[in-house]
Amino acid sequence: MGVLMSKRQTVEQVQKEVQEEKEPEAGNPVVQEESSVHRAAWERLRDGRGVEPEEFDKTSRFTPPAFIRPTRKLDDDKPPDICLEPREPVGNDEMCDICEVWTAESLFPCRICTRVFHDGCLRRMGYIQGDSAVEVIEMAHTETGWSCHYCDNLNLLLTEEEMYSLTETFQQCKVIPDCSLTLEDFVRYRHQAAKRGDSNRALSDKQEEQAARQFAALDPEHRGHVEWPDFLSHESLLLLQQLRPQNSLLRLLTVKERERARATFLAWGSGNTISEKECRRAQHSWFGKHLSEVPSCSVSISHVGPIADSSPASSSSKSQDKVLLSTEQESRSVDWPTFLQENVIYILAARPNSAAIHLKPPG
Numbered sequence: 455m456g457v458l459m460s461k462r463q464t465v466e467q468v469q470k471e472v473q474e475e476k477e478p479e480a481g482n483p484v485v486q487e488e489s490s491v492h493r494a495a496w497e498r499l500r501d502g503r504g505v506e507p508e509e510f511d512k513t514s515r516f517t518p519p520a521f522i523r524p525t526r527k528l529d530d531d532k533p534p535d536i537c538l539e540p541r542e543p544v545g546n547d548e549m550c551d552i553c554e555v556w557t558a559e560s561l562f563p564c565r566i567c568t569r570v571f572h573d574g575c576l577r578r579m580g581y582i583q584g585d586s587a588v589e590v591i592e593m594a595h596t597e598t599g600w601s602c603h604y605c606d607n608l609n610l611l612l613t614e615e616e617m618y619s620l621t622e623t624f625q626q627c628k629v630i631p632d633c634s635l636t637l638e639d640f641v642r643y644r645h646q647a648a649k650r651g652d653s654n655r656a657l658s659d660k661q662e663e664q665a666a667r668q669f670a671a672l673d674p675e676h677r678g679h680v681e682w683p684d685f686l687s688h689e690s691l692l693l694l695q696q697l698r699p700q701n702s703l704l705r706l707l708t709v710k711e712r713e714r715a716r717a718t719f720l721a722w723g724s725g726n727t728i729s730e731k732e733c734r735r736a737q738h739s740w741f742g743k744h745l746s747e748v749p750s751c752s753v754s755i756s757h758v759g760p761i762a763d764s765s766p767a768s769s770s771s772k773s774q775d776k777v778l779l780s781t782e783q784e785s786r787s788v789d790w791p792t793f794l795q796e797n798v799i800y801i802l803a804a805r806p807n808s809a810a811i812h813l814k815p816p817g
Contacts, residue, residue, distance in 0.1 A: 565599025671811035727787040737815035740804035
């Protein structure tokens with residue numbers, strides 16, 4: 455995972471600004487008053503008392519944290535120790551990840567990682583704006599949950615080398631960043647990407663149909679185009695699937711994701727195995743999000759178990775599950791390690807808050 459330096463950078467930023475503002479403009483009363491405010495903020499941080507969000511009332515004083523892309527370790531292709539039992543404890547941080555202040559106010563937990571946030575801090579950082587703020591408040595304390603800005607962006611899982619490879623592909627295929635893609639654009643890109651390195655290679659009719667189905671999954675509201683963030687997340691997943699071994703992907707799973715996978719395996723399986731059809735069904739179940747009617751709850755931890763049969767998620771996908779269950783025959787039993795390997799890419803694909811399915815499972 456990447457190294458997040460928001461807290462340290464906040465401290466260093468305040469310290470630097472105090473030092474810069476103390477001497478050159480000492481004769482200006484307004485500047486002196488502003489400087490004293492920031493000096494007080496620095497003293498609070500120095501003394502371990504935190505800093506109040508309202509003290510950062512300017513955009514230049516409250517900047518997004520730097521993100522260093524992850525690096526792969528030498529042993530990340532070795533099987534990780536993810537046992538079915540015992541279960542792992544799931545919890546959240548106690549203080550806001552942005553301001554490092556604990557308050558009695560409601561903190562919004564991420565359903566993927568352990569971070570929690572004040573809605574005011576998220577607004578000041580520009581991570582939620584307008585109507586999205588209401589959505590965050592509604593979703594953060596439901597069974598569906600809400601993904602923070604780190605977990606929502608699947609592109610942040612790529613290393614520098616992987617991102618360079620993806621950028622090079624976009625440039626050669628003449629993809630314009632930050633622009634939406636129509637079905638024609640998407641299929642054309644898939645053709646060009648397939649020909650990369652081999653000009654005689656092209657998508658088969660079956661592959662073109664698969665591309666069209668994936669486009670439909672990325673455009674659940676049938677607007678006729680795919681937004682850039684959804685396209686970027688989809689392509690990032692394909693690159694991870696292409697370049698990373700399964701064990702490396704498994705190491706990307708968080709405690710909450712591992713625990714949700716355990717809960718699903720134990721609920722739908724029998725003992726230490728699960729049927730193949732239930733394994734395929736699980737690949738679709740991770741995308742049960744953005745429901746129109748989800749009951750609110752006061753817990754501070756996102757739901758990590760399988761979706762109950764009586765829940766809105768179950769009823770909304772009942773017809774799809776019936777098709778899957780009626781067409782697939784039990785041909786083999788799947789153990790826990792195999793279940794994880796066959797589901798890990800779809801668990802990662804379900805991280806974003808977007809209703810789009812960023813990697814459509816087979817079937």
